[in-house]
Amino acid sequence: MVTNGQKRKNLITYFFILVLMTLLVLWLISHDVDSSWHQAGLTNLSLGVLLLTAYVCSRILKIVKLPLISGYIFAGIIIGPYVSGFLTVDMVERLRLADDLALNFIAFTAGGSLQMKSLRKLGRSIVLNIILLTSVVFGLVFFFVVFSGRNFNLTDDLTSVQLIVLAVLLGVVSVARSPSSAIAIISECRASGKFTETVLGVTVAMDVLIIVFFTFALTISKIILTGSGVIDHHVLAALSLEMAVSFILGGILGKGISVYMNRVGHDLLLFLLFIAFGATKVSAWMSGFMEYHFHISLHLEPLLICMSAGFFVQNFSKNGGYFLEVLNRMALPIYVVFFSLAGASLSLEALKACWPIALCLVFVRATGIFLATWLAGTISAAPPVHTRHAWMAYITQAGVAIGLAQLANSQFPEIGGYLITIVLAVITINQIVGPVTFKVALHRVKEARGD
């Protein structure tokens, strides 16, 4: 038990650390940075300062019982391009590799946390939640944008057709969640139980399904905007193929990991690092290769590959427990890197530009989530405490939603700008509020075992 005196002492120490780091950074950035050697130094300094500041912020927030990832995100926002400007947009982009690697590690954990036995047991509840969350959230956001879009400065010059397309796309993006945040909070709270497993199952499954929903939404939007055309079956076939190949590749990698664990056993972290890195880069390379040589558009999802690899190790080998244990050992640096970079990527500029519509959308989305989870809980006869608090677990949103908005931007440049600005603003709010509400929910349903 940490006493108040110790807490005060820790706070003072953290304060001095932050002051010293600020002075060091101010001193160092006053030097000329001209060669590539200096640039490398600046990259290292930024990454190091980001890691340490995020860690310190998370410890400070822990004292007031806020989730650690809120601290990481907060540090990212402070160091990022919109507050202190120490990390520029370009630098955040340069650190994307670390971000990708961290995300793949989180995907391993997500897949590894799904146990077939409990999924089968909770299958009905998970499916019900997915159906209701998708339909209710989509419906509410869609109607809200269609009927009140004209009342906001940002969107008042859109035509009716454009507004409908924007509503469709925002509706689908609102359905997206953040499995990485969910995994991080669950891991921090060392939570387990029916509620946790349902949330995890829903969040991970939604992460896969959202790609399908979004492809449908894109096709429908195209039809609405151009006023002609039919659903392109080739697109759907290609999408199914991509997902199938990703799953199969993930299965093969999972088998490889379990063989490695059986035969070699040690230094699994290094091996997983290699796999995570390989999955990211080979997927990107393969997309380009297939496009260039065979004119086939095959976009493999590294996230799906790693998730199914983790799922395979957990459910089709004897090493699931050890696999998760090793991943947990590395969890802290991974989460710190990933969420602090996520914080640095949050667009405060977008939030400033369209905070009224963003706030309304956050509220409408949260209402949709509450209605959907309440209905799902009531129908599946979940304990009332779960039904009351389930909505708090689904607020967080992150990278996938941004990725989808960017994709839509490339397809529909005429409304893409609006979409991206609104999505970034909504995500900024949800990513700050979501982890806090999820942690509170886990404590309220009494499934959190640690702080």
Added chain:
Amino acid sequence: MKIFFALLLITFLAISGYHLTFRGFRLPLFARKFYFTGTEFLFLGLLLGPQFLNILDEQTCAGLEPLSALLLGWIGLLFGFQFEIPKLKRFPSEFFMASIVEGLITFFLVFSGIYYVFQFSSLPLISTMSGPMKYSAALTLAAAAACTAQTGLALFAPGAIARKSSTIRLLQYISGIDGLSAMLIFSLVFLFRPSILDGNSWVNVLGRGTLVTGIAIAGLLVLYLLFLTQRREESELSLVVIGMAVVTSGTALILNFSPLLINFFVGFCLVNLTREKERIFNILNSVEKPVYLLLLVLLGAGWEINSLWLLVFSIGYCLLRATGKLLGGFFITYLGPKLRTHPHGLGLGLLEQGGLALAILFDFHRGFSCEMADMVVSIALLAIIYNDLLSSFSLKRLLKENR
């Protein structure tokens, strides 16, 4: 995309090589020495580099500079952690003195020889070099020459080692310490960079460089100690160590200084000031081998054997170093009563030139990326390979020698 594939490949090589090289992989005796020191990774680097496959081309290597700096920083921290004063005091003080003296004798002999050659050589690359650049190159080669590795001992039968256990202990001690003086002198290479020296008096440059580096080290050390004021969980401590190593390396690069040296100073202070030294050392040590192998691959990529003169220079360098080590080894056996019991040919056991020398070369290569740096690295790498081949025979001879 190339940079990612390069990183992917070298990560794989580091993992697989680590297992093959350091995890009980059995090879025929003649090849074991080579594999045991990881020298094959230099060749892999050469293969991946611009000379052959060109996967690790100049642009890719520039993209990997943050990683390079971190690797150097990690090795610097580890080297600094070897200088825990209470542990050093467990050995006779003559041992410490002997290590320093032996290192300095080799350093000065090699430095004088190389500088003499550089002064009077008419080869275009050398004759066009500026005076300060000649000093830098000679200092780097001499610093790398002063360092000794002792990996080869593991290849000898335990019986042979047991018979000479006190000499082996001394050899291991010297090889851990003799790089110290070389490292400190090597820091001058960074302080007196030709670009910094240009038009400035050397006293000003030295004063300013020492002050700036000193302030940076003090600041980083205070930061480290603040993090260590409370006992942290293993994962938290790992995060702090990684974060600090990254910050320290970045600081060194921005200040035009060496990440190897700045981390060495921080490591040295830390090991003597904090109670968490054992835990930090375990974290650093847990990835030492992959770090070392990655360093070899990256160093190998910068290896250019484009002139026969390099072979001649490297043989000369190797001979100079061997002379320095033999002389140093001979001299120190007269330094004190506890050293007189050891064979005069002690230098025969100090010919191997691994880890720290490679890190010094890599540091120089990255910090001074120019044609001259390529040449220095190429000469030294060839010499390291000769020394690797030579040292097992000389060590065998020393172990058989009776006093």
